Amino acid sequence: MTSVLIVDLGGTKSRVGxxxxxxxxxxxxxxxxxxxxxxxxxxxxxxxxxxxSPRRAKHLCIALAGVVEGDTATLTNLDWRIDMTSLQQRxxxxxxxxxxxxxxxxxxxxxxxxxxxxxxxxxxxxKDEAVAIIxxxxxxxxxxxxxxxxxxxxRGSEGGHAGFxxxxxxxxxxxxxxxxxxxxxxxERVCAGPGITLLYRFFTENEGLEPAxxxxxxxxxxEDLAPLIVEGASxxxxxxxxxxxxxxxxxxxxxxxxxxxxxxxARGGVYIGGGVILHLLAAVSLEPFVVAFGRNEKMAExxxxxxxxVIKKEDAHLxxxxxxxxxxxxxxxxxxxxxxxxxx
Numbered sequence: 448m449t450s451v452l453i454v455d456l457g458g459t460k461s462r463v464g465x466x467x468x469x470x471x472x473x474x475x476x477x478x479x480x481x482x483x484x485x486x487x488x489x490x491x492x493x494x495x496x497x498x499x500s501p502r503r504a505k506h507l508c509i510a511l512a513g514v515v516e517g518d519t520a521t522l523t524n525l526d527w528r529i530d531m532t533s534l535q536q537r538x539x540x541x542x543x544x545x546x547x548x549x550x551x552x553x554x555x556x557x558x559x560x561x562x563x564x565x566x567x568x569x570x571x572x573x574k575d576e577a578v579a580i581i582x583x584x585x586x587x588x589x590x591x592x593x594x595x596x597x598x599x600x601x602r603g604s605e606g607g608h609a610g611f612x613x614x615x616x617x618x619x620x621x622x623x624x625x626x627x628x629x630x631x632x633x634x635e636r637v638c639a640g641p642g643i644t645l646l647y648r649f650f651t652e653n654e655g656l657e658p659a660x661x662x663x664x665x666x667x668x669x670e671d672l673a674p675l676i677v678e679g680a681s682x683x684x685x686x687x688x689x690x691x692x693x694x695x696x697x698x699x700x701x702x703x704x705x706x707x708x709x710x711x712x713a714r715g716g717v718y719i720g721g722g723v724i725l726h727l728l729a730a731v732s733l734e735p736f737v738v739a740f741g742r743n744e745k746m747a748e749x750x751x752x753x754x755x756x757v758i759k760k761e762d763a764h765l766x767x768x769x770x771x772x773x774x775x776x777x778x779x780x781x782x783x784x785x786x787x788x789x790x791x
């Protein structure tokens with residue numbers, strides 16, 4: 448039996464778990480979630496966790512929303528830079544591993560049970576074909592999973608930073624407005640969680656739309672308007688502007704997911720992770736996503752055959768990082784199961 452500390456380091460929060468790996472599987476001993484803005488770096492979070500945890504781990508794996516280069520990593524949406532050597536020396540870990548957070552989520556997909564996903568769009572999973580993963584949160588994670596016999600290759604990418612592709616006049620105006628304000632319109636800028644607030648600003652400031660009075664008043668009190676907009680779209684007396692924002696956001700996310708599916712030929716399916724999609728799933732219809740996903744001039748038939756799943760497991764990144772670390776550090780080996788092996 449050996450112990451591993453797993454950190455899912457996102458742009459807004461960090462989920463930390465202490466795991467024991469045994470011959471017959473893993474056991475989560477202790478888990479906590481921390482708000483990154485309350486700390487100055489990952490070392491402080493690990494220190495806080497150690498003060499609460501019943502014991503310490505021998506190994507550390509950090510799945511992070513950023514670029515890993517050798518022994519260092521830079522967070523994309525958080526002004527932190529971390530390195531393996533300092534963490535190893537400070538906390539006396541035997542081994543330290545950094546991976547992209549979408550590499551972790553892709554690894555988790557290979558182990559998900561049927562009750563840990565929701566079928567958003569039916570299709571036909573083809574065994575041993577590529578799986579696409581997209582995860583809107585503070586940023587827009589993208590990754591993939593390739594079959595290798597009973598094993599798998601999981602990999603995150605920086606595809607969210609590729610350019611946004613407008614699909615109609617309204618999205619063209621929105622892209623031009625975003626470029627004017629920030630100099631670029633990447634897929635992440637419009638399809639990550641903050642894109643919901645951007646769309647609200649666009650419709651009210653550029654298009655002249657008037658939200659419900661109660662929404663307008665509360666919108667002046669916060670920078671992150673996503674929770675308010677979701678509430679406005681799902682209330683008993685919904686705000687038309689909020690509904691328009693959510694529907695357009697889902698359509699743009701669906702188009703971007705289709706782009707990823709086509710580039711990977713993802714006949715193994717598309718999986719959506721992250722907290723944004725779970726909040727929307729519980730509050731509104733995701734039909735605009737499904738419609739936009741299938742809208743393509745020449746590849747509509749292919750896209751119609753690709754199923755889309757929503758990942759319900761909130762700590763999927765954490766477990767995915769555990770599976771990946773176990774294999775990389777020689778602590779265990781996980782074979783593919785679920786959709787990645789047999790289809791759902």
